[in-house]
Amino acid sequence: MNYFNLLRIAKNALMRNKFRAFLTMLGIIIGVASVIAMLGIGQGSKKSIQDQVASMGSNMVFIMPGSQQRGGVMMGNSSSQSLKLADLDAIKQQCVNVSAVSPEVRTSGQVVFGNENWPTSIYGSNTEYLDIKKFGIESGRMFTDREITSLAKVCLIGKTIIEKILPKGMDPIGQTIRFKNIPMKVIGVLKEKGENSFGQDQDDLLIAPYTTVQRRFLAIDYIQGIFTSAISESKADAAIEEIQAVMRKQHKISKPEDDDFRVMSQSELIKTFTSVSDILTTLLGAIAGISLLVGGIGIMNIMYVSVTERTREIGLRMSIGGKGRDILMQFLIESTLLSVVGGVVGILFGYLISAVVGSMMGWPVVIMTQSVVVSFFVCSAIGIFFGWYPAKKASNLNPIDALRYE
Amino acid sequence: MNKAIIEVINLKKYFEVGDMVVQALKGVNLKIMKGEFVAIMGASGSGKSTMLNILGCLDKPTAGEYKLDGISVADLSRNQLAELRNEKLGFVFQSYNLLTRTSALENVELPLFYNDRIKSKERKERAIAALESVGLADRMHHMPNQLSGGQQQRVAIARSLVNDPVVILADEATGNLDTKTSYEIMELFQRLNSDKGKTIVFVTHEADIARLTSRNIIFRDGWVIKEQIVEDRLIASEMLKSLPVGEHEV
Ligand SMILES: Nc1ncnc2c1ncn2[C@@H]1O[C@H](COP(=O)(O)OP(=O)(O)OP(=O)(O)O)[C@@H](O)[C@H]1O
Numbered sequence: 263m264n265y266f267n268l269l270r271i272a273k274n275a276l277m278r279n280k281f282r283a284f285l286t287m288l289g290i291i292i293g294v295a296s297v298i299a300m301l302g303i304g305q306g307s308k309k310s311i312q313d314q315v316a317s318m319g320s321n322m323v324f325i326m327p328g329s330q331q332r333g334g335v336m337m338g339n340s341s342s343q344s345l346k347l348a349d350l351d352a353i354k355q356q357c358v359n360v361s362a363v364s365p366e367v368r369t370s371g372q373v374v375f376g377n378e379n380w381p382t383s384i385y386g387s388n389t390e391y392l393d394i395k396k397f398g399i400e401s402g403r404m405f406t407d408r409e410i411t412s413l414a415k416v417c418l419i420g421k422t423i424i425e426k427i428l429p430k431g432m433d434p435i436g437q438t439i440r441f442k443n444i445p446m447k448v449i450g451v452l453k454e455k456g457e458n459s460f461g462q463d464q465d466d467l468l469i470a471p472y473t474t475v476q477r478r479f480l481a482i483d484y485i486q487g488i489f490t491s492a493i494s495e496s497k498a499d500a501a502i503e504e505i506q507a508v509m510r511k512q513h514k515i516s517k518p519e520d521d522d523f524r525v526m527s528q529s530e531l532i533k534t535f536t537s538v539s540d541i542l543t544t545l546l547g548a549i550a551g552i553s554l555l556v557g558g559i560g561i562m563n564i565m566y567v568s569v570t571e572r573t574r575e576i577g578l579r580m581s582i583g584g585k586g587r588d589i590l591m592q593f594l595i596e597s598t599l600l601s602v603v604g605g606v607v608g609i610l611f612g613y614l615i616s617a618v619v620g621s622m623m624g625w626p627v628v629i630m631t632q633s634v635v636v637s638f639f640v641c642s643a644i645g646i647f648f649g650w651y652p653a654k655k656a657s658n659l660n661p662i663d664a665l666r667y668e
Numbered sequence: 669m670n671k672a673i674i675e676v677i678n679l680k681k682y683f684e685v686g687d688m689v690v691q692a693l694k695g696v697n698l699k700i701m702k703g704e705f706v707a708i709m710g711a712s713g714s715g716k717s718t719m720l721n722i723l724g725c726l727d728k729p730t731a732g733e734y735k736l737d738g739i740s741v742a743d744l745s746r747n748q749l750a751e752l753r754n755e756k757l758g759f760v761f762q763s764y765n766l767l768t769r770t771s772a773l774e775n776v777e778l779p780l781f782y783n784d785r786i787k788s789k790e791r792k793e794r795a796i797a798a799l800e801s802v803g804l805a806d807r808m809h810h811m812p813n814q815l816s817g818g819q820q821q822r823v824a825i826a827r828s829l830v831n832d833p834v835v836i837l838a839d840e841a842t843g844n845l846d847t848k849t850s851y852e853i854m855e856l857f858q859r860l861n862s863d864k865g866k867t868i869v870f871v872t873h874e875a876d877i878a879r880l881t882s883r884n885i886i887f888r889d890g891w892v893i894k895e896q897i898v899e900d901r902l903i904a905s906e907m908l909k910s911l912p913v914g915e916h917e918v
């Protein structure tokens with residue numbers, strides 16, 4: 263039997279039942295598209311978290327006060343006051359893998375300008391903070407060391423606050439705003455950073471000298487965090503170890519389990535957050551697997567339901583001279599065509615869904631090769647097998663038995 | 669005219685249904701000559717269809733010998749049987765068995781698709797010629813559901829003709845049709861037999877249809893009980909004329 267004839271026969275048979283062909287393809291399309299889209303969405307969200315966290319400074323290492331456990335007893339609040347400026351100086355002097363260090367103190371409150379007000383946070387730091395946290399200055403300037411020493415009432419302002427409380431078109435530089443009733447002079451505008459992947463607006467903040475925030479707003483002398491830059495991303499782990507050693511010496515701690523601080527690098531943070539989205543991806547993957555199963559069962563159903571009709575067709579074809587292998591080839595071509603076309607359409611749909619969701623969420627579109635390959639092959643295999651198997655059985659019958667099949 | 673197209677010797681066909689064995693054919697001997705128009709008759713369940721299916725190589729006998737055009741069918745493989753059906757046999761079913769949603773022309777072309785020697789141009793020409801010979805050239809692009817039962821059966825007959833078979837086998841080909849349409853189909857068969865010299869084996873249980881053929885073979889309980897030449901053979905075209913006017917419309 264020549265292949266051109268077979269192709270024509272298969273094509274005619276498909277055209278004869280477009281709806282069945284469509285339903286079969288639909289099963290494959292749903293199976294393939296859902297796997298690709300689900301995993302694409304999961305991976306996209308993970309990638310976006312990674313990108314975001316990295317944009318906060320991928321060689322950043324920071325120290326937070328940590329719960330202090332002594333003999334299994336939580337020491338409560340005292341630990342949150344464990345970080346001192348002396349620790350900062352020690353790190354600066356003793357850690358060779360650290361290039362920049364800044365304290366951080368923060369508080370939240372209302373910022374007021376004229377009749378407008380807006381709830382926000384103020385962050386106190388030294389002059390190195392912007393570099394460590396990858397902030398940029400759009401206009402104006404950073405505060406100086408002198409202003410730090412003098413507890414100057416100056417601040418840098420984020421774009422969101424400008425939008426919320428300043429009249430349109432007004433130059434923020436030189437304006438005096440009030441934060442928690444204390445007048446603060448705006449000396450610089452921060453470059454827009456946008457939302458991070460947790461939906462947090464990174465432009466909704468004020469940055470001021472840490473001394474100002476410590477004394478004028480909080481009346482404390484400890485600091486709430488220390489932010490540092492490792493000299494390079496690859497030295498982040500070394501920096502962590504150095505910092506831990508220095509901090510233990512400073513705090514006179516001999517055993518790591520007695521630490522009253524926590525040192526973390528940005529890359530660890532990335533791991534923490536991506537582990538969350540890994541769970542999400544696994545979950546979506548499970549849903550995708552179920553869709554694949556449902557799609558597969560759909561394909562089987564359609565193929566199975568049409569067995570009776572098709573067995574008679576096979577009987578007829580055999581009775582007018584079709585050989586077993588001609589008929590098998592016809593069915594194989596039919597189901598392969600359906601599976602391949604369905605699979606390709608499914609891939610396109612999967613990509614489209616990932617892209618749409620990605621653009622709505624601001625995620626990059628990540629299409630995993632494995633998800634494409636696996637879903638395509640699973641669906642095609644199901645489609646081809648269930649197209650072929652009944653045909654195989656039918657073509658082994660006597661023509662008359664196939665003709666009379668019910 | 670004295671060449672045997674079909675020769676059946678002591679042919680048996682048993683069906684196993686559960687523990688029971690149905691003896692559909694118990695030892696049939698038959699000889700059908702080239703150019704004959706034979707009717708196989710008999711009561712329901714007497715084995716007519718079973719016999720015809722075996723003659724058409726759609727089913728295998730349990731025992732006995734069957735020679736078609738000099739070839740001993742028992743020795744053939746499944747593929748060789750398929751070729752035999754494709755090149756030497758034409759089968760007409762009671763229920764037409766056309767492919768749905770497929771034009772008359774394509775239905776008729778179908779057997780030729782399975783013959784590699786026939787190119788697409790010839791395939792089409794032969795299909796059109798076959799449809800012309802059954803008087804349906806103007807309906808060749810119609811789908812089966814757009815045709816009457818009689819017209820569908822004509823398409824099926826055209827399909828059985830298209831490969832120029834040595835024998836046409838028809839199982840109650842008029843069984844689903846009214847009297848007038850039955851005579852029209854029989855007229856067609858008579859013409860194929862007399863003008864084109866086709867050998868035709870025709871299963872029926874209607875005596876008046878059997879009288880349109882040249883010889884009757886009567887089955888009972890899986891045996892051939894009687895064979896007789898039709899003495900006063902009727903002509904279908906004349907029968908059509910003698911049908912009471914208006915009967916068809918009722
Ligand atoms: N596939 C089968 N399985 C079991 N028994 C069968 C099968 N086909 C036919 N038979 C039995 O063989 C016998 C002959 O059947 P067959 O169909 O040949 O009768 P028939 O003469 O064509 O009858 P009718 O005029 O009603 O069509 C019947 O008893 C029938 O029940």
Ligand SMILES: [Mg+2]
Nearest residue numbers: 716717718839
């Ligand atoms: Mg019968």
